[in-house]
Amino acid sequence: MAAVILNFPTLQGMRKFTQTLSWTKGCVKFVSGGVGKIEKVLIANRGEIACRVMRTAKKMGVRSVAVYSDADRHSMHVAMADEAYHIGPAASQQSYLCMEKVLEVAKRSGSNAVHPGYGFLSENTEFAEACKQEGIIFIGPPSSAIRDMGIKSTSKHIMSAAGVPIIGGYHGEEQSNQRLQEEAARIGYPVMIKAVRGGGGKGMRIARSDSDFLEQLESARREAKKSFNDDVMLVEKFVEDPRHVEVQVFGDQYGNAVYLFERDCSVQRRHQKIIEEAPGPGISPDVRRKLGEAAVKAAKAVNYIGAGTVEFIMDAQHNFYFMEMNTRLQVEHPVSEMITGTDLVEWQLRVAAGERLPLLQDDIVLRGHSFEARIYAEDPNNDFLPGAGPLLHLSTPQSDQQTRIETGVREGDEVSAHYDPMIAKLVVWGEDRSAALKKLRYCLRQYNIVGLNTNIDFLLSLSGHPEFEAGNVSTSFIPQHYSDLFPAPIAPSGVTLCQAALGLVLQERKCTEEFTQSSNDPYSPFGSSSGRRLNMLFNRNVTLQLADKKVDMVVSYNSDGSYTMRIGGEVYHATGEVEAEGGASFLHCSVNGVKSRPKLVILNNTVHLFSMEGCAEVSIPVPKYLAGVSGSGxxxxxxxxxxxxxxxxxxxxxxxxxxxxxxxxxxxxxxxxxxxxxxxxxxxxxxxxxxxxxxxxxxxxxxxxxxxxxxxxxxxxx
The missing domain is CATH 2.40.50.100 (RNA polymerase II/Efflux pump adaptor protein, barrel-sandwich hybrid domain)
Structure with a gap:
């Protein structure tokens, strides 16, 4: 393990501070003191980003203050904070988006800084200015930069003047339907309709012809009004099959700005990112340098301070064009941290407190490759429809120097219908892209969730696609490879059905043994787990449900403790025990001589089996007289x-x-x-x-x- 000592001037008399960086398998661990000017920080957010900021604040000796709505009263970020304050109902307009309530808590708690995270108030000019007026440090860029970059039409003019390549379109003030439709025809279809204050895929629609332009325009306007309280739109030429490449930039109060290389965020659904990686696959060192330099030009053009992201559209020839600048920390910032060995939240706190950038451009070294997979409560097979509900079972891969799990939920928590359905971000690092991708797939297999639909199986399908493995990505990746990414479901094998039946039988045996131990009559035949009750035979019929199909099995109890299972004409011999390990249950079993160890979760009449080969769900049919009336029809x-x-x-x-x-x-x-x-x-x-x-x-x-x-x-x- 090598230690590097870095000396940089700070605001206080250009003095030196020492920062020890420990390189371990491509990652840097910061060992440093607290921030002099920031003693207590209020995190004006919720979920995983609030928890992520708190972890760094605690490491630096900075106290953290949480705010929470009715829906988040028992949430993880509230439990992690040093202090927590209620700010209103579940609706974000009455809680997390209410700047007056947030500022009131900042003053009541004695917080001298506010970290907005991403979303909510993070790119709100009025909020940044209000913090300044109250003498509270806003951990973000100046309000002027937020304003200039937040309005897409303004940002395009500034970028063009700064020499940053831009794509053609209409960014004018006249907003009549007729004018926008005329401009779309002039630009040529397909066009992208965007909210000028947009972000996160909100207020964005693609119009492919004149006939659907007005419908898409109205839809984008409604969503923009709801999300940003501003429905002013711009129209741009839509580049077919582009790549979405963005550059992490960072500036300080002394005019210094650096780039921490690029991220590829091309694979998206509903214009929202689903998997990100750094650096971008197939991008040459020369293009990488040009991307970085263009991004720094963009940052300096608006006197940028703090963490920001400059987003570009890149065509097949690696020509790139400015798209927008996000004046905040991005959801996917961890992949940039993993390849540069940095803690960008620590940088944010230090720069906001008046220090210079911890590293200059020549000191920032790119090492290895990193992926981030966003794990969502959604149904990929139903157009990625978001979901909500309790996390009845949640187990994750082990965190280490190469694996990070950024989350704001625990087992038993509820994914609320009021907020974004993201459950977690799984971030991995490897020596190269191939190693990182292998690590990603391995960890996805270990991310097991029961209680609601998730996109984990889809992420496995996506990350294992040959074209993704080759780095041939674009924003059209999902529709282009739809049939491969959404294969027809495969029915569980006979071995899997035997494992499910074995799990049920062993659970029943455990319950009867517990009954026997608690009963005053240990010889009661109702407490027998031997397979024979009164004059019952050793055979029993078991029915399992697979979607709309029922499978009948005959399970025979053998004197040696094994089981013989018959499914149709197939015969299986099974043995096994359920063992608890680290809070989870594993089925140590052998079926026809082949041993395996799937994780076993039995909840709500369903057996869930998780293994490195995949997951399976096998249900127990509910009698008709117990079944509720379904509203699906x-x-x-x-x-x-x-x-x-x-x-x-x-x-x-x-x-x-x-x-x-x-x-x-x-x-x-x-x-x-x-x-x-x-x-x-x-x-x-x-x-x-x-x-x-x-x-x-x-x-x-x-x-x-x-x-x-x-x-x-x-x-x-x-």
Missing amino acids: AQGGAVAPMTGTIEKVLVKAGDKVDVGDPLMVMIAMKMEHTIRAPKSGVIKKVFFTEGSQANRHAPLVELEEEEEEEEKGAEGSQ
């Missing part, structure tokens, strides 16, 4: 896919609709979702009005097929 209409607010109602009773016609617009999980007609017919009844709240699976409209209407009419005329 919605009595022939459309249902709410999740809990949310009805933003717009587009139909009324008596309207005729075709399959796919928009019925309502719902806001949920910070995103706008259009609810479309599942079939053609006539609207019989609309159950919700604009502004009302709809719970998941609630019927939204009642829809009758036209044929039914015609038949009724014919009957009435007879």
Whole structure:
């Protein structure tokens, strides 16, 4: 292990401070003192980013203050903070976005700095200015930089003047539908419609022809108004199959600015990133240097201070064009930290306190490769529809120098419908891209969640795709390789069914043994776990449910403690025991002589088996007299896919609709979702009005097929 001593001047009389960096397998561990001017920092955020900032603050001896809404009263970031203050209802507009409440807590708690994280108030000019007026350090850039870079039309003019390459489009003030549509025709379809104050994929739509321009424009405007309270739009040429490459930059109060290399964030869904890596695959040292220098030009053009990201669109020839600048810490900043051995939150705190940059450009060395996979509560097989609910079981890979798990939830916590559905970020590092990718897949196999749908299997499919392995990525990667990334489900094998049945039998045996121990009659046949109760045979029938298919098995108990299982004409011999290890249960078993050790979770009539070969779910059928009435059919209409607010109602009773016609617009999980007609017919009844709240699976409209209407009419005329 090698130690490096670095000396840099600070604000206090250009004095020297010493910082010891310990290189361990490509990562740097900071060993340094606290920040002189920042004693207590309020984190104006929630979830994983709040927890991430707190970890660095604690390491530096800085006290942390949390704020929380009703929905987050028992959340992880509240438990981690030195102090925590309630600021309002679950709705972010009344809590995390309410700057007056946040500033009031900052003053009450004696915090002399505020870290905004990302999202919420992080790029709010008024909030940055209000902090300054109250004498509170805003850990971010000057409000002027936020303003200049936050309005995309303004930022394009500034970048063009600074010599940063930009892409053509319309960024004018006239916002009539007619003018924007005329400009789109002039630019040439397809075009990207963007909110000038956009970010995070919000307020962005692609219009591929003149016929769908107005629909996409209105949708983008509604979402922008909801997210940023500003629906001014710009129109740009949409580059087909581009790469999304961004550069991490950092500036201080003395005019210094550096870049910490680039990240490739091309693989996206709904214009939101899903997997990121650093450095960008296939980018030459020369292009890397040009990207970095262009990003530094952009930062210096607005006198940038703190952490920022300059985003570029890159074509197949590696020509790149300025897209936007995010004036905050990015979600994916850990991959830049992993390849440069830095702690960017520590840099933020130091620079905000008046220190110079800890490293200059020549001191920043790129080592190895890093991936970040965002683990979401969503259903990739249903257009990545976000979800919410409890994390009934949660186990993760072990954190180490090469593996980071950035999260704000624990087992038993709820993924709230009120906020972003991200559960965690899995970050890995390797000596090169191939090693890092292998590490990523290995760790994804160890990320086991029960209780709601996640994108983990999709991430495994994506990271194992030959084109992704080759680094051939673009923003169209998912639609281009859709059939490969969403293969038809494979039914569990006979061995897996035997493992599931064995897990159920062993659990039952454990329960009966516990009953026997607690019973006053240890010889009661009802407490027997031998397979024979009263005059019952050693054989028993077991029925398992696989989606809509039932599988019947015969399980025979053998005198030596083994089991013989018959599925149709196949015979399996199984032995096993369930053992608890590190808070989880593992099924140590042998089926037909092949030993394995899957993780076993039995919850809500479902057996979950997790192994390095994959995961499987096998259910126990629920008797009809116990089964609840499912709302999925919605009595022939459309249902709410999740809990949310009805933003717009587009139909009324008596309207005729075709399959796919928009019925309502719902806001949920910070995103706008259009609810479309599942079939053609006539609207019989609309159950919700604009502004009302709809719970998941609630019927939204009642829809009758036209044929039914015609038949009724014919009957009435007879």
